[in-house]
Amino acid sequence: MASANLNIMIRAARKAGRSLVKDFREVENLQVSVKGAGDFVSRADREAERIIKEELRNARPNYGWIGEETGEEDGEDPTRRWIVDPLDGTTNFLHGLPHWAVSIALEHKGEIVASVVFDAAKDELFTAEKGDGAFLNDRRIRVSGRRQMIESIFATGVPFAGRGPLPATLRDLGRLMPLTAGVRRWGAASLDLAYVAAGRYEGYWERGIKSWDVAAGVLLVKEAGGRVDSIHPGQSPVESGSIVAANPQLFDELAGIVRQRD
Incomplete structure (x- = not known):
């Protein structure tokens, strides 16, 4: 209730x-x-x-x-x-x-x-x-139960109009897309996280994000059995401006990829 x-x-x-x-x-x-x-x-x-x-x-x-x-x-x-x-x-x-x-x-x-x-x-x-x-x-x-990256769909946001960390996002895409069933960019972070919670996506990550974009979605993912963190370990996924979320089976692999440096 x-x-x-x-x-x-x-x-x-x-x-x-x-x-x-x-x-x-x-x-x-x-x-x-x-x-x-x-x-x-x-x-x-x-x-x-x-x-x-x-x-x-x-x-x-x-x-x-x-x-x-x-x-x-x-x-x-x-x-x-x-x-x-x-x-x-x-x-x-x-x-x-x-x-x-x-x-x-x-x-x-x-x-x-x-x-x-x-x-x-x-x-x-x-x-x-x-x-x-x-x-x-x-x-x-509940979050998805998929365990293989190649069977999984992920979501992200791609910086537009010269804003935000575009080079880092393009590097992420270059590393992830060959390993997965696809990456979606639908333009609404709250729904990206809601879709992870509902098992529609296996994971989501984004850089240059605001607290009001992700605050509600963070709890949805956690309460649906998923994991959420900042791309920068030790920081808040709501306040840090970056986020990575996924089902427990794929979180470490997704996070590891988007946390890689050049």
Whole structure:
């Protein structure tokens, strides 16, 4: 049975998701402003964050907040904060590609304890709470049981528009692709991690990532029986800006490859 906090998160994600689906149907009419080369933010994105923030703040006014659009705010309770990406996969959204999600995580004393990733276009709701497992639309999910790299599919993000660590990512791809059944780049980190949790991918890695992109997905993978770490050992996969996640059988091999130096 979901906790009160998780129910609050689900309600906020569904409400924002309904707003986003409505705007997604009218994607050509969206008012879009440019944040940077290849990085867009839409009216829909800002409205979704407003909805989520209002829902969460009304229910838990003393919690802290960090959101992609509105930044970080301290709460009266210094031990708890929401970590929110109101629209992960904005570029997909603006191009009419139905692969984007609302991502909400609750952090307590530096640890993610509850997560929601809502793929509103497909009506897939991924949820997890620490110690209670991971679920897709109320069905428990587990990471894949595959043990061979050559049978496995992995996901990543490839830096675009001259941003981020492109040479390192290309090296990763050059090492991994000959060993695997394929690598996917679908443009929404929260869903990449949710798909690892659901056994759709065997693993995922990315460099140059933000905390709100991965915070919810990290708990999904862990609660589905997977392993998650930073590409840089000893650092937080949520805060370090890099992440590697996989089923237990393939984690060490994937991590070993993406941690290689030239």
